[in-house]
Amino acid sequence: MRKKADKTRARIMRTAGKLFAKYGFKGVTVRQLAAKARVNQAAINYYFRDKYGLYCEVVKELVRSFETQPAQYWEERLQAATSFADLEVLLGEYVDAKLASHLQILKTEERWRQELMMRLMMEQDELLRSIPQWLEREMRIAPELFRRLSPEKDELVYRLADIHLMGQIFFYSAAEGAVRSFLNYTGNWDDLLPRIRELVLKSVYAYLELQWQGRN
Amino acid sequence: MRKKADKTRARIMRTAGKLFAKYGFKGVTVRQLAAKARVNQAAINYYFRDKYGLYCEVVKELVRSFETQPAQYWEERLQAATSFADLEVLLGEYVDAKLASHLQILKTEERWRQELMMRLMMEQDELLRSIPQWLEREMRIAPELFRRLSPEKDELVYRLADIHLMGQIFFYSAAEGAVRSFLNYTGNWDDLLPRIRELVLKSVYAYLELQWQGRN
Numbered sequence: 001m002r003k004k005a006d007k008t009r010a011r012i013m014r015t016a017g018k019l020f021a022k023y024g025f026k027g028v029t030v031r032q033l034a035a036k037a038r039v040n041q042a043a044i045n046y047y048f049r050d051k052y053g054l055y056c057e058v059v060k061e062l063v064r065s066f067e068t069q070p071a072q073y074w075e076e077r078l079q080a081a082t083s084f085a086d087l088e089v090l091l092g093e094y095v096d097a098k099l100a101s102h103l104q105i106l107k108t109e110e111r112w113r114q115e116l117m118m119r120l121m122m123e124q125d126e127l128l129r130s131i132p133q134w135l136e137r138e139m140r141i142a143p144e145l146f147r148r149l150s151p152e153k154d155e156l157v158y159r160l161a162d163i164h165l166m167g168q169i170f171f172y173s174a175a176e177g178a179v180r181s182f183l184n185y186t187g188n189w190d191d192l193l194p195r196i197r198e199l200v201l202k203s204v205y206a207y208l209e210l211q212w213q214g215r216n
Numbered sequence: 217m218r219k220k221a222d223k224t225r226a227r228i229m230r231t232a233g234k235l236f237a238k239y240g241f242k243g244v245t246v247r248q249l250a251a252k253a254r255v256n257q258a259a260i261n262y263y264f265r266d267k268y269g270l271y272c273e274v275v276k277e278l279v280r281s282f283e284t285q286p287a288q289y290w291e292e293r294l295q296a297a298t299s300f301a302d303l304e305v306l307l308g309e310y311v312d313a314k315l316a317s318h319l320q321i322l323k324t325e326e327r328w329r330q331e332l333m334m335r336l337m338m339e340q341d342e343l344l345r346s347i348p349q350w351l352e353r354e355m356r357i358a359p360e361l362f363r364r365l366s367p368e369k370d371e372l373v374y375r376l377a378d379i380h381l382m383g384q385i386f387f388y389s390a391a392e393g394a395v396r397s398f399l400n401y402t403g404n405w406d407d408l409l410p411r412i413r414e415l416v417l418k419s420v421y422a423y424l425e426l427q428w429q430g431r432n
Binding site (some may be wrong): 156166171172184196197205212 | 335376386400412418422423
């Protein structure tokens with residue numbers, strides 16, 4: 001029975017993710033959700049309390065799906081990094097992990113994830129306006145890395161650099177088609193990745209007023 | 217009569233813009249377009265030939281609405297710029313113009329413009345896959361500016377720097393709400409603009425492997 005319940009819950013979330021991506025939180029009714037997920041409305045209330053509860057779970061799972069490593073992994077790596085060189089290597093690894101997870105999602109049938117993420121950002125979403133606790137921990141990693149790489153800046157710079165980093169990675173992965181045609185690029189997308197990676201790193205260094213030496 | 221026809225045409229385009237932004241090209245039927253714009257389907261065919269013709273006109277007007285100056289203005293400024301300092305000033309002005317037009321749109325009731333632009337990029341749009349001629353002229357400006365600022369790079373770098381520039385400006389303007397909450401920033405958005413402007417410029421310089429000296 002437990003297994004069946006898990007399956008139902010997962011099916012509701014998956015269906016909801018696709019619908020929220022396409023029509024937004026307000027554009028989807030519980031009735032539509034139930035019909036598409038082949039459950040009755042009571043099931044949605046049972047598993048998620050209400051539409052908002054379901055939405056929060058979908059967003060949580062969405063953000064997790066873009067993580068290759070849990071926050072704890074990066075926290076431990078940060079603690080272990082003692083030199084500037086360690087921190088640079090760590091930044092390179094962090095960029096690789098983010099790029100890989102975003103591009104991975106594009107290669108699956110999970111394109112709705114990019115769309116829901118975009119919608120979250122575009123719609124000045126209530127959920128994002130007050131950052132939930134579980135997301136805050138994740139959001140401290142990159143600023144802490146930047147702070148240690150370039151300690152003299154003010155807090156706003158570290159947060160802007162983080163947004164800049166994520167925005168770029170998101171843009172390159174979500175808008176692959178547009179980027180391709182703007183670049184007039186017909187080659188293999190994977191061949192372009194080292195270039196994009198380098199440019200992402202260079203521009204983060206520029207934000208932090210450091211000179212990128214290609215050590216990561 | 218001419219005036220009435222212009223008004224009808226404009227109303228169809230405006231209605232279509234909002235619908236395409238919300239549901240995408242495939243998600244809207246001619247019947248829905250006609251009903252929402254309060255015209256009959258024949259009127260749409262009369263003014264735009266078909267749904268695709270209407271779509272192309274909407275996108276063309278959309279891109280134009282993000283331009284503060286026509287391509288010719290920038291071409292003339294590029295020709296008039298003879299020194300590196302001239303080019304730096306011109307780049308600053310270009311970034312200002314793009315930032316201003318994107319933010320202007322957010323302050324009006326024209327939010328659908330940001331959404332349609334985002335959709336164009338996300339959906340790997342057919343129209344964007346083969347860049348129309350009128351857009352190509354516009355798209356040559358920034359790469360030419362970058363080429364003259366840093367002549368030794370290869371073409372891909374100039375195009376990537378252009379995408380990077382536009383991506384950043386688009387991201388900061390479209391995702392103001394998300395940026396605010398990520399930054400934990402409650403102040404006046406306009407006060408943040410000089411910081412964003414500086415960071416955009418710094419990162420473009422990093423792409424071009426030039427040192428930003430704050431001369432623009």
